[in-house]
Amino acid sequence: MRSRPVDRFFLYAAVVIVCAFLVFPIYWLLITAISPPDQLRALPPRFWPETPRWDVFGQIMRERPILLWLTNSTLAAVGSVVLSMTVSVLAGYSLSRFKVRGGQSLGLFILTAKMLPATLLVIPLFGIFRTVDLIGSLWSIILAHATLIIPFTTWMMKGYFDTIPRELEQAAMVDGCSPFGALVRVILPVSAPGLAATALYGFVLSWSDYAYARTFLTNAQTNWTANLGITTMKGEYISNWGDISAASILVALPILLIYLFLERYLVGGLTAGAEK
Amino acid sequence: MAGIRIENVTKSYGSLSVLKDFSLEVADGEFVVFVGPSGCGKSTMLKILAGLEEASSGTIRIGGRDVTDLAPGDRDIAMVFQNYALYPHLTVRNNMGFGLKMRGMDAAQIEMRVMNAAKILGVDHLLDRRPKALSGGQRQRVALGRAIVREPQAFLMDEPLSNLDAKLRVHTRAEISALHKRLGVTTIYVTHDQIEAMTMADRIVIMKDGVIQQIANPDTMFRKPANLFVAGFIGSPGMNFLRSPVTTMGGAAAVRLFGHDVRLEAPASLAGREIVVGLRPEHIGAGPGPVTFEITPRLVESLGSEKYIYVDVPEENRAQIDPADRQEEERRADTIIARLINPDERSAGERITLSFDPAHLHLFDAKSEVAIQ
Secondary structure, three states, rough: OOOOOOHHHHHHHHHHHHHHHHHHHHHHHHHHHHHHHHHHOOOOOOOOOOEEEEEEEEHHHHHHOOHHHHHHHHHHHHHHHHHHHHHHHHHHHHHHHHOOOOOHHHHHHHHHHHHHHHHEEEEEEEHHHHOOOOOHHHHHHHHHHHHHHHHHHHHHHHHHHHHOOHHHHHHHHHHOOOOOHHHHHHOOOOHHHHHHHHHHHHHHHHOOOOOOHHHOOOOOOOHOOOHHHHOEOOOOOOHHHHHHHHHHHHHHHHHHHHHHHHHHHHHOOOOOOOOO | OOEEEEEEEEEEEEOOOEEEEEEEEEEEOEEEEEEEOOOHHHHHHHHHOOOOOOOOOEEEEEEEEEOOOOHHHHHEEEOOOOOOOOOOOOOOOHHHHHHHHHHHOOOOHHHHHHHHOOOOOOOHHHOOOOOHHHOOOHHHHHHHHHHHHOOOOOEEEOOOOOOHHHHHHHHHHHHHHHHHHHHEEEEEEEEOOOOHHHHHHHEEEEOOOEEEEEEEOOOHHHHHHEEHHHHHOOOOOOOOEEEEOEEOOOOOEEEEEOEEEEEEEEEEHOOOOEEEEEEEEHHEEOOOEEEEEEEEOOOOEEEEOOOEEEEEEHHHHOOOOOOOOHHHHHHHHHHEEEEOOOOOOOOOOOOOEEEEEEEOEEEEOOOOOOOOO
């Protein structure tokens, strides 16, 4: 059915409005980063600076250990994602495939754990990490992030495995795979879109953490993550919002790149053709 | 290749028993079809044979070897699934060679076997495609190819045609039969379609509620059904059932059908028993015969070369039968169908003469539903 021009006008108008809402903060972040400090609070506001200071990115990378912070954030995110995915792939697969006594209650328990606010765990985790001497170590936030990520990713993976026909691993087993072999050789390759989406979700969750890093890593400057580092750029009396915005853009870039890289997996459709 | 021996296999899920004491011996190279309505346990039995389900009790031997506790991959069987279960991330070539690779065969030999199987099935031009780029029929062939490259002791097929359209199903049915003749591999084939069972099987195992009802070749199954269930299940349209008490007539048993006393080829000792008389639609003819009756059809369906005449059953002959297929049983309770080949023009409401030969009647005990031989 062809839509009428007037319908299309409203549709496009709605799309433009929604995009404007989503894109405006990013645009404003960029403007703040590249505007000279005296133009930041100009009235009426300027929507593009007269002399954009593109060198701000190079400048803050020289002045601040941004690369070290990014490396720490990457290590923490990759570590927690690897740990979480290892656990949640196996847990999600078990919840999806094996009928065990109490399996449903266990699933619900994991679901409940998802509902707890992250901050609720800060103090008990601090106590545990102090006991095992992990405060100040990147391992503290790797483990802390994993505790947050695992319940989410387990349910995401369970949901994805539920959509994969059991006959696929049955066929693999008849072809000579062990149950674990069928998971690794057939189910995981087929689950690539689900794995990518789930891993990305965990990565973003870890990357955007501030509370845990602030609590566990404050006294270990060499292990600061990007988010923690950026907040130290805010002075008690003076804050250079241009520099903070520029640093924020640098920190957001890796996530953007990962999205672009994983896009082809995220669109899904790899299971097409498995069955009729 | 090898024979299969299934001994006293049972399967229960808690208190629910889905297979009750299943025993069967399949000869080397035989094509056996498990057939029955949904939930009769046929697919469960196949999965137990494949090792994908564990039997609650009983033993399974393939080629004389006890495989009851072996993993599916160690049983040397190949399976074709209802939904094909092709590996979507692998090409057709790799799908077919996957099982051989798992067994550590070298690449050159895998390639040779895959090519051979692909040629047999006419999919050799599709080897570099992924399953999503294939039609339903092509996927079906690849699934068959994946099974035959393995050169296993036995093929297990779980309703492999049910996802194909009617025309392709008939074509593939014949192909599978031809493939079986060519390869001679012992095959167990599961279907709910009695036509597939009749056309493909060396022997049919007909099941209901986890119990084998009859094991026989297709002709015997059709001519000498062991009970009412088998009689109703095999044949299309299904057998007509008429209920009547048995009397005697001239030293033999007799029943009253359509207002006529009909002398049976059965001893007079049956007298006094309540029986169900079975009459196949194709055994009712147009015009006068040994037992002739005049009726007004309720409905006439024309299929071109044949016509189905739907006739109301007299009140006294209506049979109440345990419904295996509720819709069909409801029809059978008060309607019989006559299948007339190349008949004259007929229409509903027009009175016609039909007849049958009592020699074609099947007799079943109304209570036990077992055939009276």
